[in-house]
Amino acid sequence: MSELIKVGMADYKVGRNPSSLISYGLGSCIGIALYDAVAKIGGLAHIMLPDSTQARSAENPAKFADTALPLMLDEMIKLGALKPRVIAKIAGGAQMFTFANATDVMRVGERNADAVHMLLKKMDIKMVADDTGGNYGRTVVLHLDTGIYRVRTIAKGEKEL
Amino acid sequence: MSDEILNLSALQLDALREIGNVGAGNSATALSQIINRKIDMTVPKIAIMPLGEVPDVVGGPDAMVAGVYLRVFGPAPSSILFLLPRDSAFYLVDMLMGREQGYTTTLNSMDESALMEIGNILAGAYLNALSHFTSLTLLPSIPALAMDMAGAILSVILIQLGQMGDHALVIETEFTTESDGVKGHFFLIPDPGSLNTILAAIGVKE
Numbered sequence: 337m338s339e340l341i342k343v344g345m346a347d348y349k350v351g352r353n354p355s356s357l358i359s360y361g362l363g364s365c366i367g368i369a370l371y372d373a374v375a376k377i378g379g380l381a382h383i384m385l386p387d388s389t390q391a392r393s394a395e396n397p398a399k400f401a402d403t404a405l406p407l408m409l410d411e412m413i414k415l416g417a418l419k420p421r422v423i424a425k426i427a428g429g430a431q432m433f434t435f436a437n438a439t440d441v442m443r444v445g446e447r448n449a450d451a452v453h454m455l456l457k458k459m460d461i462k463m464v465a466d467d468t469g470g471n472y473g474r475t476v477v478l479h480l481d482t483g484i485y486r487v488r489t490i491a492k493g494e495k496e497l
Numbered sequence: 498m499s500d501e502i503l504n505l506s507a508l509q510l511d512a513l514r515e516i517g518n519v520g521a522g523n524s525a526t527a528l529s530q531i532i533n534r535k536i537d538m539t540v541p542k543i544a545i546m547p548l549g550e551v552p553d554v555v556g557g558p559d560a561m562v563a564g565v566y567l568r569v570f571g572p573a574p575s576s577i578l579f580l581l582p583r584d585s586a587f588y589l590v591d592m593l594m595g596r597e598q599g600y601t602t603t604l605n606s607m608d609e610s611a612l613m614e615i616g617n618i619l620a621g622a623y624l625n626a627l628s629h630f631t632s633l634t635l636l637p638s639i640p641a642l643a644m645d646m647a648g649a650i651l652s653v654i655l656i657q658l659g660q661m662g663d664h665a666l667v668i669e670t671e672f673t674t675e676s677d678g679v680k681g682h683f684f685l686i687p688d689p690g691s692l693n694t695i696l697a698a699i700g701v702k703e
Contacts, residue, residue, distance in 0.1 A: 345549040345558070345648065345655065361558030361648020364656055384548075384652070384659045396663045396683070399548075412540045432653050433641035444656050473649025475559055490561060490645055 343367075346399040348381035348408045352415055357478040362428035364445035364467065366452050367476040368401070369425045370409060370461065371483045372417035378480045379408040385444075386451030402451050405459065424461050425485040425497045426452055427476050429468035446467070465497035502545055502666045502692065510543055512698050512701045513668060516630050517541035521670035521683060523622035527634065528672065531618065532592050532679075539671045548655045551665050555580050558648025561683065562586075563604075565616025566653060568638040573691040573698075576654045577637065578684040579616045580647065585610060585679045592679075604644060611700075614641040619683065633699035654686045661689040 343349045343359040351357055353376035359367050360383065373379040379406045388400035397403035413419060429449035449468040456463050467474070467487050475488040485497040505513075518541050529536040544554075552558040563586035569575040581589065587601040590608045593615070594601075600607060620637045628635050643650055658665050665686070672681040687695060696702040 343651070345548060346659065361552060361646035361652075363645075363649030365652050384656050399659055399663070408519030426569070431650065432564075432643045432645065432650055444653075471643070473646035475646065 340445050343380045343382050346384050348398050348404050350411045352377045352380035353480045360475045362474045363432045366428035369478040369485045370422050372421045373483050374376050375416045375432040376418040377415045379412050381408050381480050386448050424463045425465040427487045430470050509701050514543045517668040520623035522625035523626050524619040527618050537673050541670045544667050552648040553586040555647045560647045562647045563644045565649040566641050567620045571634045571635040573694040574688045576686045577620045580682045589679050611640050613642045616640045616669045
C-alpha cells in the first residue's frame with residue numbers, strides 16, 4: 337500500500353516502495369534522503385544540527401547529522417538495503433533571515449550543509465544531488481518507487497532531484 | 498544537565514508568565530495605537546514542548562507565515578519572533594498603507610519595511626517590560642523579515658534551542674483585532690543560559 341510517511345523535525349523514518357517519505361518546512365535544517373535503488377528502500381532524516389559532540393545535550397540522536405545517519409542506515413539495512421548501493425540526496429540549509437552582519441548563529445544552515453557533506457564522505461556514501469543554501473524554506477518528499485527527491489518551495493517553484 | 502527548562506518550578510513559570518503578560522500587553526497597546534483598532538490578546542501561554550511540536554502552534558510546519566525576527570542584546574541574549582499568518586500580514590499591510598482590504602497579494606519592499614517596523618515596535622514595547630522587571634538593559638537588533646513556511650522560519654530559533662536540549666520554553670501570546678482580521682503570535686526565546694539570568698534578576702532563581 338502506498339503510504340505517505342511524515343518525518344518531523346529532529347526525526348528520521350525509513351520505508352520501502354511504494355511508500356513516500358515527506359518532511360515539511362525545512363529551513364536551516366537539512367533533509368537527508370538515503371536510497372537503495374535496487375531494493376527500493378529509503379530513509380529521510382530531518383536534522384537540525386551538524387555535530388552531537390559539540391552540543392551540550394545528546395538525548396535525541398535524530399537531531400544531529402552524525403548520530404542520525406548511521407542509525408537510519410542501519411534500519412534501512414535491516415529492511416534489506418545494501419550499503420554499497422545507497423546514495424544520498426540532500427536539501428535545506430537555508431539562511432532564513434538576512435542581517436548585514438550575520439553571526440555564526442545565523443549561518444547555521446551553511447554549517448549544517450558543510451557538515452553533512454563531510455559526514456557523507458566519511459561514511460563513504462555517494463551524494464548525487466544537493467539543493468542547499470538560499471533564503472527560503474523547502475518541503476521535501478522522497479518517492480521510494482523511483483528515488484525521486486522532490487523539493488517544493490513557495491517562491492522558487494518545485495524541482496526534482 | 499540539559500533541558501534545564503524541564504526543572505522549572507511553578508513559581509518560576511508564574512513569574513515568566515507575568516513578564517509575558519505585561520510585555521505582551523505593552524505590545525498590544527502599541528499595535529492598537531498604530532492601526533487605530535481595538536486589540537484583544539490572550540493570556541500568555543507558557544508551554545514547554547518538544548522542539549518538533551512548536552510549528553503546530555502556528556498551524557503546522559508548512560503554513561505560510563510572515564516572520565519578523567530580532568536578536569536581543571545585553572546580559573540576557575534572546576531571540577524575538579513575531580509570526581503572522583499570510584492573510585493577517587496582508588491585512589495589516591493594507592491597514593497601515595491605507596489601502597482597501599484585500600488589495601495586497603504580494604509584499605513590495607515598502608510593505609516589508611512596514612511589517613518590520615511593526616515587529617520593531619512590538620519588540621521594543623515587550624523588551625521595555627522585560628527590562629523593567631529585571632533591571633537588565635536589553636536592546637533589540639534591527640529587524641529581519643521572511644515570508645515562508647512556518648517550520649522553516651521557526652527553525653532559526655529551534656536550532657539555537659536544539660543545542661541545549663530537546664524542549665522549547667515558549668512564551669506565546671495571540672493578538673486579534675475586534676474584526677478578527679489580524680492574528681499574530683509573539684515568541685520570546687531566551688538563549689541558552691539567558692533564562693537563568695532572567696530568573697536571577699527577578700529573584701526567583703532557586
